[in-house]
Amino acid sequence: MLKGKRVIVTGASTGIGEQIAYHLARMGSHILITARTEAKLQKVVERCLELGAASARYVSGTMEDMAFAQHVVREAHTSLGGLDMLILNHVGASYFGFFDGDVEHVRKLLEINFLSYVAMTTSALPMLKESEGSIVVVSSMAESAVRAAAEVLRERPAPRDECALEILKGAALRRRELYYRYSSTRLPLLLRDCAADLLDYLVRSRGMGLFLKIFIPLLGGLLAFYFYSAPQSFNEGMLRGKRVIVTGASSGIGEQMAYHLARMETHLLLTARTEAKLQKVVERCLELGAASAHYISGSMENPSFPEVVVKEAETSWGGLDMLILNHIGYSGSSGFNFFDGNVGQVRKLMETNFISYVAMTTLALPMLKESDGSIVVVSSMAGKAGSPFAASYSATKFALDGFFSSLRHEFVMDKVNVSITLCILGYINTESAVRAVSHVIQGTPAPKEECALEIIKAGALRQRELHYPPWVVSAVVLLRGIAPEFLDSITRSWYNVENLRRS
Numbered sequence: 364m365l366k367g368k369r370v371i372v373t374g375a376s377t378g379i380g381e382q383i384a385y386h387l388a389r390m391g392s393h394i395l396i397t398a399r400t401e402a403k404l405q406k407v408v409e410r411c412l413e414l415g416a417a418s419a420r421y422v423s424g425t426m427e428d429m430a431f432a433q434h435v436v437r438e439a440h441t442s443l444g445g446l447d448m449l450i451l452n453h454v455g456a457s458y459f460g461f462f463d464g465d466v467e468h469v470r471k472l473l474e475i476n477f478l479s480y481v482a483m484t485t486s487a488l489p490m491l492k493e494s495e496g497s498i499v500v501v502s503s504m505a506e507s508a509v510r511a512a513a514e515v516l517r518e519r520p521a522p523r524d525e526c527a528l529e530i531l532k533g534a535a536l537r538r539r540e541l542y543y544r545y546s547s548t549r550l551p552l553l554l555r556d557c558a559a560d561l562l563d564y565l566v567r568s569r570g571m572g573l574f575l576k577i578f579i580p581l582l583g584g585l586l587a588f589y590f591y592s593a594p595q596s597f598n599e600g601m602l603r604g605k606r607v608i609v610t611g612a613s614s615g616i617g618e619q620m621a622y623h624l625a626r627m628e629t630h631l632l633l634t635a636r637t638e639a640k641l642q643k644v645v646e647r648c649l650e651l652g653a654a655s656a657h658y659i660s661g662s663m664e665n666p667s668f669p670e671v672v673v674k675e676a677e678t679s680w681g682g683l684d685m686l687i688l689n690h691i692g693y694s695g696s697s698g699f700n701f702f703d704g705n706v707g708q709v710r711k712l713m714e715t716n717f718i719s720y721v722a723m724t725t726l727a728l729p730m731l732k733e734s735d736g737s738i739v740v741v742s743s744m745a746g747k748a749g750s751p752f753a754a755s756y757s758a759t760k761f762a763l764d765g766f767f768s769s770l771r772h773e774f775v776m777d778k779v780n781v782s783i784t785l786c787i788l789g790y791i792n793t794e795s796a797v798r799a800v801s802h803v804i805q806g807t808p809a810p811k812e813e814c815a816l817e818i819i820k821a822g823a824l825r826q827r828e829l830h831y832p833p834w835v836v837s838a839v840v841l842l843r844g845i846a847p848e849f850l851d852s853i854t855r856s857w858y859n860v861e862n863l864r865r866s
């Protein structure tokens with residue numbers, strides 16, 4: 364099937380990428396490989412030619428540089444005259460160990476492991492459309508909370524040669540997703556979707572290998588354990604006098620959270636960009652009974668703003684009990700629409716919706732450790748399952764899940780008593796959401812007032828995840844795990860694409 368096909372393989376100087384190149388060579392493909400180290404690439408190209416590649420060449424450079432990604436695609440155009448398959452496989456060196464608060468490193472990894480994938484896809488798309496080609500993205504179980512499970516499950520790593528072949532088979536058959544070593548990748552992911560607390564516990568207690576061997580008989584008992592370990596109930600006194608930061612508090616769900624917290628007599632520090640709106644929200648909070656309320660205006664697009672906000676809490680309160688991260692920037696001029704290939708906008712949205720959340724957390728952590736406090740991260744269904752017309756936004760929300768679900772493991776393992784609550788929200792009736800999607804989606808949005816209260820309760824109860832509205836979100840999360848293609852098709856049926864094109 365791949366004989367004579369024109370294929371780019373990134374990260375092909377070593378590891379799985381190198382093995383993919385050798386398999387393609389045996390199948391007689393035209394291969395263009397990339398990585399940083401020229402000497403290694405040269406050797407891989409020589410071996411590919413020996414193995415029978417129709418042609419083999421390389422381009423060396425770093426994917427930290429967006430211009431390099433575009434250069435590789437231009438090279439395919441010039442030397443191969445087109446492209447049938449783009450295999451995105453490269454990965455920047457990641458630090459394996461407790462997160463050390465190095466936000467700059469997170470930015471760099473995003474550039475290499477994510478933004479360059481978007482840039483290559485965007486540049487290669489015209490050629491791939493012409494050839495009705497394929498894009499293959501090599502990812503990891505660590506896309507969510509189960510990274511540590513890989514270490515527990517695979518004491519001996521799976522062979523990269525076999526893995527490379529499975530990737531190619533999946534790609535040639537145009538499969539939507541490939542789970543290499545099904546029982547050790549797919550089953551934990553399924554378990555995460557059905558009983559996430561349980562999976563987290565098993566991962567940390569290193570009981571996963573044994574668990575999988577007796578998976579079916581144990582499932583009933585374990586689910587019972589999961590349901591019976593219900594959290595304590597909420598009462599408003601729990602938050603009285605607590606010191607809380609709410610970001611994105613000038614409108615929508617953030618504004619409603621501020622009002623609920625005010626009624627609960629908390630100390631509030633609110634942030635957003637628009638000073639006039641924040642002023643009004645603060646006034647109303649004081650009327651409603653807040654122990655104190657003030658604001659700082661500024662943009663989370665600005666990398667130095669998180670420090671200003673956290674310093675303000677330190678100066679005025681000398682501590683912090685709850686950090687509610689809720690703000691979002693907009694996906695640029697294209698807004699809620701088909702992805703237009705603007706990588707700069709994706710980077711900008713990542714800075715506002717993801718990197719600033721990491722920075723705020725890192726800066727606030729010493730105070731939160733001291734108070735045994737809580738971090739509440741507001742995310743979306745679009746951060747659990749791909750969402751049309753919100754590709755960049757959806758990517759920022761997936762990033763939040765990957766980062767904060769991993770950090771939660773580290774806190775438990777390191778005995779840091781700071782809770783992390785990830786809030787997965789469906790469609791809520793805030794002005795901005797209704798304005799963006801009401802002409803495209805028929806469904807009735809859930810009320811923002813109730814949504815805001817549920818977020819606060821989940822944070823106060825130190826819950827791992829909140830699903831709101833509960834049934835819609837839980838059904839979507841479960842379907843994503845057990846029947847992703849079915850979910851994809853019903854998701855697409857919710858959207859009126861003609862109205863979107865007309866707008």
Ligand SMILES: NC(=O)C1=CN([C@@H]2O[C@H](COP(=O)(O)OP(=O)(O)OC[C@H]3O[C@@H](n4cnc5c(N)ncnc54)[C@H](OP(=O)(O)O)[C@@H]3O)[C@@H](O)[C@H]2O)C=CC1
Pocket residue numbers: 610611612613614615616617634635636637638640661662663664688689690691692693715741742743744788789790791792793794795796
């Ligand atoms: N509404 C919905 O249907 C859903 C919402 N969510 C999530 O809920 C949360 C709140 O959404 P929602 O209330 O609808 O959104 P809104 O648009 O109503 O509120 C967004 C808030 O973020 C602030 N903000 C925007 N840009 C920036 C910036 N660059 N720097 C700092 N603050 C900024 C806005 O204020 P200002 O413009 O003054 O800066 C505003 O206070 C988000 O995390 C969203 O992803 C999740 C799923 C569905």
Ligand SMILES: C[C@H](CCC(=O)O)[C@H]1CC[C@H]2[C@@H]3C(=O)C[C@@H]4C[C@H](O)CC[C@]4(C)[C@H]3CC[C@]12C
Pocket residue numbers: 699742743744745750753756788789790795796797799800804806807835857
């Ligand atoms: C349409 C989705 C839900 C379908 C359903 O009713 O079951 C929505 C789920 C999440 C929404 C998006 C979201 O996360 C918030 C963004 C906030 C901005 O204000 C603009 C709109 C959003 C892109 C919003 C759009 C609808 C959802 C995808």
